[in-house]
Amino acid sequence: NAGVTQTPKFQVLKTGQSMTLQCAQDMNHEYMSWYRQDPGMGLRLIHYSVGAGITDQGEVPNGYNVSRSTTEDFPLRLLSAAPSQTSVYFCASSYSRVGSPLHFGNGTRLTVT
Amino acid sequence: EDQVTQSPEALRLQEGESSSLNCSYTVSGLRGLFWYRQDPGKGPEFLFTLYSAGEEKEKERLKATLTKKESFLHITAPKPEDSATYLCAVQASTQGGSEKLVFGKGTKLTVNP
Numbered sequence: 058n059a060g061v062t063q064t065p066k067f068q069v070l071k072t073g074q075s076m077t078l079q080c081a082q083d084m085n086h087e088y089m090s091w092y093r094q095d096p097g098m099g100l101r102l103i104h105y106s107v108g109a110g111i112t113d114q115g116e117v118p119n120g121y122n123v124s125r126s127t128t129e130d131f132p133l134r135l136l137s138a139a140p141s142q143t144s145v146y147f148c149a150s151s152y153s154r155v156g157s158p159l160h161f162g163n164g165t166r167l168t169v170t
Numbered sequence: 171e172d173q174v175t176q177s178p179e180a181l182r183l184q185e186g187e188s189s190s191l192n193c194s195y196t197v198s199g200l201r202g203l204f205w206y207r208q209d210p211g212k213g214p215e216f217l218f219t220l221y222s223a224g225e226e227k228e229k230e231r232l233k234a235t236l237t238k239k240e241s242f243l244h245i246t247a248p249k250p251e252d253s254a255t256y257l258c259a260v261q262a263s264t265q266g267g268s269e270k271l272v273f274g275k276g277t278k279l280t281v282n283p
Contacts, residue, residue, distance in 0.1 A: 061213070097275065098275060099174065099257075099272070099273035099274055099275050099276070100214075100257070100259075100273040101273075102271070147213050147214070149213075154269060155201055155202075155261065155269045156201055156202050156219075156221070156261070158204055158216040158219055159204075159206075159214070159216065160216065161206075161213030161214045161215070162213050163211070163212050163213045164211075164212070164213050
């Protein structure tokens with residue numbers, strides 16, 4: 058099992074460009090989520106999904122969109138990149154939203170210039 | 171406001187020198203406390219879940235304990251390969267009846283040979 062796979066590993070964007078960060082899991086987990094990790098801060102939740110067709114906002118959703126058409130995939134879209142979105146992005150999945158540990162991908166390091 | 175505070179921010183140990191990392195929290199309605207290990211350039215890796223005060227979990231040189239206000243991650247006779255950042259996350263019920271997962275900023279552990 059691959060677990061949670063994120064692509065790309067690194068990305069550089071110019072301000073105003075858009076892109077999609079890909080995330081796929083092969084554990085049949087219903088719950089998937091996106092976090093960003095910035096120096097000196099804890100992981101912050103961007104968006105999450107409790108199942109195919111269901112998404113909701115987390116703590117820092119502005120500037121990001123998500124969709125969940127299948128159980129396996131949960132892409133994160135940056136609509137118009139800004140330097141404040143320079144960060145490391147992690148996708149995570151778990152069996153359920155409550156009480157289950159998260160399984161993380163290895164992240165995408167995004168730089169917006 | 172729900173808070174999770176980890177201390178110290180950084181810890182340097184000699185190989186074999188046992189110590190403890192602390193995770194203190196101020197949340198109501200604790201649903202679970204999670205410990206993760208994060209290596210540079212990787213996503214967090216799940217270590218333990220604790221659900222109630224008095225609970226303890228062990229894995230190799232690591233032992234996690236939980237009280238009503240804090241959790242400790244005890245490291246016995248650490249080895250250089252234990253060097254990593256250790257993250258604590260607390261899941262709690264909110265006043266609105268939903269669940270929230272709050273991450274601490276982590277403790278960076280370095281074990282020198």
